[in-house]
């Protein structure tokens with residue numbers, strides 16, 4: 001019998017416990033698929049005494065000495081499901097430099113300093129796999145880094161955060177405001193006690209950086225991603241979207257483009273946006289994730305499934321463990337980081353977007369012309385204008401509602417247009433500003 005592949009598991013919380021269970025339950029199949037058994041050499045945790053239910057694993061395997069475990073000669077593969085930047089970064093760099101293969105679910109670390117991990121993997125000759133770091137169970141990174149390597153990807157648009165998708169779906173279905181929908185998400189366990197990383201878009205931005213790096217063969221870090229969360233999305237915004245046959249989703253968008261000098265670029269952003277109900281991403285409800293990929297030859301592809309949770313995430317982790325174990329037994333390593341294209345990351349102001357703007361304006365002659373002239377001054381072309389009646393949706397006698405949707409323009413020009421509208425006498429208030437994606 002081939003000698004076992006020995007695993008060090010760093011972290012045994014929501015994901016780690018499911019990794020242990022799957023390793024136990026699937027043991028015979030995993031051995032057959034790999035050609036050697038998988039054996040847990042040790043499990044590093046913070047608190048030895050913590051209740052972890054009836055995990056099918058020997059208590060003696062637990063340790064608080066993660067570094068000691070990583071350095072052991074009989075460890076081949078390190079699985080990191082701790083999270084955070086440090087000490088995870090130092091530990092994984094240590095493991096990779098020592099020639100071990102690493103499987104990690106740590107999106108924050110990959111987006112913050114993926115380069116350090118890739119360089120350490122190249123130095124040590126082991127593999128670095130991280131399928132679970134984006135969109136949980138959904139096979140997505142492997143398709144990007146392998147299956148689509150013969151194609152040219154132009155755009156990746158995704159719903160990659162389950163918490164915010166649950167909140168926005170609830171707002172869409174019930175008319176609730178953000179705070180009320182967040183409360184429901186928290187009560188049902190879809191939102192953490194501190195939901196900042198999710199609702200402010202940090203989690204989605206980290207995933208956007210990872211997706212963009214793989215799709216465009218370019219190093220993109222968290223700091224390169226324009227990020228806006230969903231805390232400012234109101235029930236009125238959702239109602240405006242619904243009136244247009246749209247809904248609102250927190251999207252991560254990574255798009256290939258060309259700057260004014262003709263240089264190829266990539267823009268990477270996370271923000272709420274209106275999308276038409278007919279768009280495949282509009283029907284992605286609850287806490288599900290989905291990623292829509294557009295490529296030259298493949299056309300449009302959609303990846304859909306559970307983006308989080310212990311078992312779905314552990315499924316992705318185990319898939320990676322099988323891959324890196326097979327590679328070790330075959331004495332090969334997967335293709336290393338592909339960053340040859342080195343596209344310039346375009347600032348948000350230059351990204352081409354469309355805006356939907358709702359204004360509460362004075363209901364008198366000439367208002368429409370004045371508003372239109374502001375758009376024209378910023379070189380923003382208007383696609384549609386809808387006018388409500390006086391005392392209508394705007395809610396005050398003598399007022400009217402104007403709803404304007406633009407054609408694409410640089411985001412900075414659109415933002416400047418809205419800024420100038422806010423200062424006009426005839427504009428009582430700008431009631432809603434949303435970016436529009438997907439041809440709405």
Ligand SMILES: NC(=O)c1ccc[n+]([C@@H]2O[C@H](COP(=O)([O-])OP(=O)(O)OC[C@H]3O[C@@H](n4cnc5c(N)ncnc54)[C@H](OP(=O)(O)O)[C@@H]3O)[C@@H](O)[C@H]2O)c1
Pocket residue numbers: 010011012013014015016044045046047048050064066080081082083084087105106107108132133136307308309310313
């Ligand atoms: N949960 C999900 O649905 C999900 C989905 C996709 C990706 N991920 C990623 O998976 C990773 C783990 O998430 P999780 O939800 O499983 O986290 P978790 O439930 O909080 O578990 C974290 C584990 O790491 C251990 N740990 C923390 N700091 C440590 C330290 N300094 N030394 C040793 N062990 C330490 C903890 O030990 P104790 O048990 O002793 O406290 C715990 O076992 C994160 O990177 C997360 O972003 C999670």
